[in-house]
């Protein structure tokens with residue numbers, strides 16, 4: 241049987257996050273965008289709502305919720321501010337390798353502390369010379385006694401300046417390519433970590449993105465995840481898990497743009513009637529609606545597969561790619577519907593357009609998603 245209804249609990253949580261996002265985040269979005277400022281106050285309030293660490297099992301201090309709930313939250317938060325959605329989503333992304341491959345002992349050691357406050361994690365994979373080509377990372381991890389020593393530079397790290405826990409991918413043997421990569425958990429206060437300069441971004445400016453430099457950073461050997469040298473696989477399964485939520489964030493931005501366009505088109509009078517009475521505008525609104533609804537279902541499907549223990553590599557790539565593409569199209573159309581006013585900062589839709597663009601780039605570009613999809617269908 242196929243059931244498209246959310247449970248009573250999921251509806252309740254969605255409303256909780258929607259109300260929170262509209263009351264606490266949306267009114268501040270323009271200011272955070274202009275000042276390019278991460279807001280610890282919003283993160284703290286979201287933590288108090290009990291959902292910041294939603295994917296962490298209850299036994300370690302989280303809410304123990306699944307990917308589908310993650311999609312609901314991402315859409316609502318991104319509707320208010322795409323950057324805040326990336327920030328809190330970045331926490332889940334940073335924790336996912338740990339949740340997937342950390343030992344129960346290490347989880348007991350690090351997670352309750354992380355989940356006891358408005359702490360943020362970050363996922364450190366990308367490097368200056370290794371973006372789409374993940375296997376070419378140059379960060380190294382050298383074993384010395386009971387420790388690993390990590391050296392390297394990670395670039396474009398969401399929450400890079402504010403995270404208190406990092407998941408870091410480093411090679412134990414660069415000559416082995418992707419087979420030499422391991423994943424490590426690194427507490428943010430470890431000596432040898434430098435937070436680089438904050439990036440000046442086109443959009444999603446309320447999230448803190450920067451380089452993180454690891455210079456002889458020592459972690460206990462037990463902070464390595466999985467069996468070791470399986471870091472590439474851990475990174476890929478992490479991205480399979482997270483891409484549905486990233487797509488849902490794109491849906492949220494697109495929905496905000498659609499709602500702004502609908503409201504404006506009913507009020508703007510030209511040629512003696514609201515522009516919403518023009519069929520050309522109606523067709524655009526219909527097209528935007530179709531794209532958003534299709535993207536949401538793709539994200540929910542990818543998340544549902546994950547929550548039911550099924551492989552979702554193809555579906556999560558489809559969802560992330562489609563949702564990112566339609567978010568760019570829908571937000572551009574919203575600017576068009578607002579005409580000259582759409583181009584002005586006062587009306588916010590230009591921010592949605594800038595915020596949406598990132599969804600075609602991060603967590604694997606949409607070209608890379610198409611390669612993943614093609615590989616899956618050609619298997």
Ligand SMILES: Cc1cc2nc3c(=O)[nH]c(=O)nc-3n(C[C@H](O)[C@H](O)[C@H](O)COP(=O)(O)OP(=O)(O)OC[C@H]3O[C@@H](n4cnc5c(N)ncnc54)[C@H](O)[C@@H]3O)c2cc1C
Nearest residue numbers: 363364365366371372396397398449601602603604605607
């Ligand atoms: C704001 C922001 C936040 C980010 N947050 C994080 C984070 O938290 N953690 C993290 O690890 N990374 C993060 N990233 C990095 C992001 O995942 C990378 O930017 C992305 O994977 C692309 O890598 P690149 O920028 O080096 O581009 P490149 O890999 O250099 O790609 C450049 C262009 O070439 C295309 N291309 C490359 N290879 C191929 C190919 N084989 N076939 C076809 N086209 C190809 C790409 O699609 C793209 O259009 C973030 C990036 C941004 C912008």
